[in-house]
Amino acid sequence: MSGAEFVPLSLTPLLIGIFAAVACALPGNFLVLRRQALIGDAISHVVLPGIVVAFLATGVIAAGPMMLGAGGAAVVAVILIEAIRRLGRIEPGAAMGVVFTSMFAVGVLLLEQSDTSSVHLDVEHALFGNLESLIWLDATGWASLLDPDALRGVPVELPRIAVTLVGVILFTVIFWRPLKLSTFDEGFARTLGVRTNVLGMALVIVAAISAVAAFDAVGSIIVIAMFICPPAAARLMTNRLEHQIGWSVVFAVASAVLGYVLAGYGPLWLGARDAVSAAGMIATVSGIILAITAVAGPCRTRSGAPVQD
Amino acid sequence: MxxxxxxxxxxxxxxxxxxxxxxxxxxxxxxxxxxxxxxxxxxxxxxxxxxxxxxxxxxxxxxxxxxxxxxxxxxxxxxxxxxxxxxxxxxxxxxxxxxxxxxxxxxxxxxxxxxxxxxxxxxxxxxxxxxxxxxxxxxxxxxxxxxxxxxxxxxxxxxxxxxxxxxxxxxxxxxxxxxxxxxxxxxxxxxxxxxxxxxxxxxxxxxxxxxxxxxxxxxxxxxxxxxxxxxxxxxxxxxxxxxxxxxxxxxxxxxxxxxxxxxxxxxxxxxxxxxxxxxxLAPNRGVLAAVLGHLRFQRRVHLRQGLLALAQSQPIYENLTLRLLRRADLVRADGVATETGRARAAKALRDEKRWEVVRADQAHEAAAALYDGLRDIETVLTRDQIVDIDARIGGPQGVGA
Missing domain, CATH: 1.10.3470.10 (ABC transporter involved in vitamin B12 uptake, BtuC)
Incomplete structure (x- = not known):
């Protein structure tokens, strides 16, 4: 394929997909190890009411207020889950289930009540995202990457998710030692003076930020898939956290690229005329990667578990 | 509709x-x-x-x-x-x-x-x-x-x-x-x-x-x-x-x-x-019930500590304690204990002493485990046991010349 076709139509969605996948997979590693994997699921459900409220408050579909609304909803949800868990003495899973389903219901209700039919805001869009539509019309070929005029036309989602990714990487690098310590041995970390509850909250907030930024570009289903599938697959490949994170990034990038290509061109190879949802396909590919590691990964069994023939 | x-x-x-x-x-x-x-x-x-x-x-x-x-x-x-x-x-x-x-x-x-x-x-x-x-x-x-x-x-x-x-x-x-x-x-x-x-x-x-x-x-x-x-x-x-x-x-x-x-x-x-x-609103497990339970506990602690202070003639400065004592008619407005107040205070101090004996005695280990500073000793020990403990504490004695 020539650059003239690839750069405007496929480069930006592909990059956005890759960045979103990695930005979610990095905090996902720690969430999976801390048995908080479903926080990502909860956050991506409550983003909907946040966005709808932001739309109702401002009356416009603008990225800024919506990101704020979504982030606010994520924080409210995390606080509510914690409050219900403590006040009602309910196990965390059930508390999470109560909060995110109810907030999602509020989102759907608000959406139906308000007159949003004239603008492009609906539940399906929120769930599936619209990766394919993030094209770069100003580009004419590879040369456009160096052309300031054309670069101004890059979809705004690309720089946003790139900044988020850089932030997530910085967080992981700067807090690497305390994060690793508190993930594996919270009590020991506390005796060393690490403020584990603050760190845990910070991790959830970083996860929420990357979820909201990725959600904006690619929809909630990729967010859930990328939080859990690449880290879980990486967990089955190695016993070392450093290697696990490396594997998870590899798996995230592989899912994004393969998923995008399969969604765009797979149906054409099979003789169909239209592409299928890239977000769904990326999630599916990440699941296939996980299935392969679950069957053949070198560290797939629990340590000490009897070998099964 | x-x-x-x-x-x-x-x-x-x-x-x-x-x-x-x-x-x-x-x-x-x-x-x-x-x-x-x-x-x-x-x-x-x-x-x-x-x-x-x-x-x-x-x-x-x-x-x-x-x-x-x-x-x-x-x-x-x-x-x-x-x-x-x-x-x-x-x-x-x-x-x-x-x-x-x-x-x-x-x-x-x-x-x-x-x-x-x-x-x-x-x-x-x-x-x-x-x-x-x-x-x-x-x-x-x-x-x-x-x-x-x-x-x-x-x-x-x-x-x-x-x-x-x-x-x-x-x-x-x-x-x-x-x-x-x-x-x-x-x-x-x-x-x-x-x-x-x-x-x-x-x-x-x-x-x-x-x-x-x-x-x-x-x-x-x-x-x-x-x-x-x-x-x-x-x-x-x-x-x-x-x-x-x-x-x-x-x-x-x-x-x-x-x-x-x-x-x-x-x-x-x-x-x-x-x-x-x-x-x-749920009873026992609800937030309101928990708050009420906490307040009740707080009042009991304050009342108990106030009575002990009265018995030892220590001044009480804490507002909630004073208010609770006054409302229960145990002290007058000027902070001096009433008749009932003195009786209750003496009882509280005596109970505290009884608990002290119980907690020092291995034979009362099971009862001592129930001590929380508020529990009435009558709900834990029989009357005979209390009489026995009182005998060990002894009555008031004159100071030798």
Whole structure:
């Protein structure tokens, strides 16, 4: 394929997909190890009411207020889950289930009540995202990457998710030692003076930020898939956290690229005329990667578990 | 309008929806209780999302065979098949790999849902053009509910309830103590699978009314709400069924009473309202009860410490303590103890001394463990024991010349 076709139509969605996948997979590693994997699921459900409220408050579909609304909803949800868990003495899973389903219901209700039919805001869009539509019309070929005029036309989602990714990487690098310590041995970390509850909250907030930024570009289903599938697959490949994170990034990038290509061109190879949802396909590919590691990964069994023939 | 809706006066469709939602709420609440007591509430999330690819595949197959593609029973059968596949993958992942259950739930949920979305886009581009509103299964759509659809819900709900009646004892046992159940020789794995199968059945039946995302709420919220009110599992089951049915009935009624009120979210929000009320007001486990209990405890501590201070003629500066003593008529406004105040204070000091003896004596070890600084010693020891202790303390003695 020539650059003239690839750069405007496929480069930006592909990059956005890759960045979103990695930005979610990095905090996902720690969430999976801390048995908080479903926080990502909860956050991506409550983003909907946040966005709808932001739309109702401002009356416009603008990225800024919506990101704020979504982030606010994520924080409210995390606080509510914690409050219900403590006040009602309910196990965390059930508390999470109560909060995110109810907030999602509020989102759907608000959406139906308000007159949003004239603008492009609906539940399906929120769930599936619209990766394919993030094209770069100003580009004419590879040369456009160096052309300031054309670069101004890059979809705004690309720089946003790139900044988020850089932030997530910085967080992981700067807090690497305390994060690793508190993930594996919270009590020991506390005796060393690490403020584990603050760190845990910070991790959830970083996860929420990357979820909201990725959600904006690619929809909630990729967010859930990328939080859990690449880290879980990486967990089955190695016993070392450093290697696990490396594997998870590899798996995230592989899912994004393969998923995008399969969604765009797979149906054409099979003789169909239209592409299928890239977000769904990326999630599916990440699941296939996980299935392969679950069957053949070198560290797939629990340590000490009897070998099964 | 709302009264009409609740009395089923809003026409045929609204009545069907209300009855269907009530039945669904009852069976979801009852089934969800076992899931909640087993501490696996979010498994329902994985199951419900795993229904989507099945619905789509069933539609594609039915259209491919020249049918309409919108046959509810066919779609539900498809969803049941893919949900069972998801369930089996979930239990395989947790049993044969090192992944924890929450990660496995997330994997199944996202991958199956992603596959479902891929299939949905395939359907949208299918030449048949009959996009039968499969999106309705995401959030439920009750607008065009038919008699046959209501019958599916009713029969499905009744079958689920009957099966739970049969399996309730082994399921309760497994939910509370799986090791003991295994030691008794019960097939824990198979009972777990049966429990999940029932959850799957409820999910499939509820797809039409509340959709696959919100059915999770109907499975989780009623049991959590019911748990606030009682400590007995059979009552939790009954209450959860009642709360689920109530949410379904009132929610369906409310949504029929005005336009733009989608049934699924309204049902969930009615349930959530019940939850919040229970969280705040339930006896023993509720927030209000906890606050009141704390205040009562605080008053007892202050009163006790105030009496001890009076007995030792120490001045009291603490406002709450003074107010409590004054209100109980133990001190006068100027802070001097009244007759009763002096008597109560002497008693408190004597009790404190008695406790001191009890706690120093190995023979009273069991009683000493109950000491918390507030407990009346008469509630722990018999009168004879107290007399014995008093003899050891001795009466007042004159100071030798």
């Amino acid at each position: 709302i009264v009409d809706a609740l009395l089923l006066q809003l026409g045929y469709n609204a009545t069907l929806v209300a009855l269907g939602a009530t039945l669904l709420g009852i069976s979801a609440g009852v089934t969800g209780t076992f899931l909640f007591l087993r501490k696996r509430a979010l498994v329902s999330d994985a199951i419900s999302h795993a229904t989507l690819p099945g619905v789509c595949l069933a539609f594609i197959i039915m259209v491919g065979m020249g049918g309409d593609g919108r046959n509810l029973i066919g779609l539900l059968a498809g969803s049941a098949v893919s949900a069972s596949v998801g369930l089996l993958c979930l239990s395989w992942l947790t049993r044969h790999t090192r992944l924890a259950e929450d990660a496995a739930i997330g994997v199944i949920l996202s991958v199956f849902f992603g596959l479902g979305i891929v299939l949905l886009t395939v359907i949208q581009t299918m030449s048949s053009g009959r996009q039968a509103g499969l999106e309705g299964f995401l959030l439920g759509s009750t607008a065009g509910m038919l008699w046959a659809d209501a019958m599916v819900v009713a029969v499905g709900g009744a079958v689920v309830l009957a099966l739970i009646l049969l399996l309730r004892r082994p399921m309760t046992l497994v939910a509370f103590d799986p090791e003991y159940a295994a030691a008794r020789g019960l097939p824990v794995d198979r009972i777990d699978l049966a429990m999940m199968g029932l959850v799957m059945a409820v999910t499939v039946v509820g797809l039409k009314i509340v959709g696959l995302i919100l059915i999770v709420a109907l499975l989780i919220i009623p049991p959590v709400t019911a748990r606030f009110w009682t400590e007995r599992s059979d009552r939790v089951v009954l209450l959860a069924g009642l709360i689920g049915g109530f949410s379904g009935y009132v929610g369906a009624g409310l949504s029929a009473s005005a336009p733009n009120l989608p049934t699924g979210p309204i049902i969930v929000l009615v349930g959530f309202t019940c939850f919040v009320i229970s969280l705040l």
